[in-house]
Amino acid sequence: MISTAIHCGACGARMEPGANYCSNCATGRDDPNTRALFVVDGTTGLFNDAFTGALVDHETSRAMRYKRPISVLVAMLDHSxxxxxxxxxxxxxxxxxxxxxxxxxxxxxxxxxxxxxxRFCMVLPETDQAGAMVAADKVMHAVAAHQYAAGHGQWERITLSLGLATVNPDRMGRQDLIQSATLALMDGRSDGSNKVHLVSQMS
Structure with a gap:
């Protein structure tokens, strides 16, 4: 049988049938040398709000279909x-x-x-809460250890606070992971900076 799978010409990721842009790197299907600039945030160079939200919806649907976990980390710069x-x-x-x-x-x-x-958002497919905590710890250490040239002395060292939300395969249900992780972050920031705050319960 001939495979009908389509893969991104830039990063090699599998593309959904009918997709015009790669969900992994945002490269256009018909022009692998041209990046889809309208999905990129102009300040940070990362994917923007609209694309990130659509990606979370897509990955959550895929996780539900195949009964796999997915986690989202939402991060805000401390003392911003x-x-x-x-x-x-x-x-x-x-x-x-x-x-x-x-x-x-x-x-x-x-x-x-x-x-x-x-705020920043990290989408972690195939990741349960325990794995997401490991990822969050790695992120916090990387951020805190880096010396920021753009900090110009006073803010050469910075930290993040994070909110974490997970949908597990044994408790599947449609969730707004970004909103849930953001609420966990906001609710927990009064406990101090440079911490990970968890959603208490998700279905």
Whole structure:
């Protein structure tokens, strides 16, 4: 039997039938040398809010179909309001770009990092809560260990707080993972910075 599978010409990832862009790297199906710029955030160079949300929906549907786990980490820069006051918009944007590179380097090749306008989102397919905690710990250590040139001395060392949401194969149900992880993050930030905050229960 002849395979009808379509793979991305840039990264090799499998593409869904009828898809115009690769869900892994956003390369156009008909033009593998051209990146789909409209799905990329202009400040960080990461996937933007719209693409990241669509990717989470797609990956959640796939996880439900095949009864596989999926997790999402939502992260916010600690003390961001003070950083913005000290640096202003242009230098703050430089710091976000540098942070985006650190985050992209701290996750697996199968994971995706996006920027939602005021927070980062890491999509972790095939990852249960325990695995996501390991990933979150790796991310926090990578961020805290990096010396940020864009920090200009005062903010050369920064940290993140994260919210974590997971859908497990034995408790499947349609969930807004980004919203759930964001709520966990917001609810837990009063407990201190540089921590991971979990969703208490997900169906």
């Amino acid at each position: 309001e003070f950083i913005a006051n000290d640096h202003g918009p242009a230098q703050s944007a430089d710091l976000l770009r540098e942070l985006a590179e650190v985050l992209a380097g701290a996750v697996r090749d199968i994971d995706t990092v996006g920027y939602l306008g005021d």
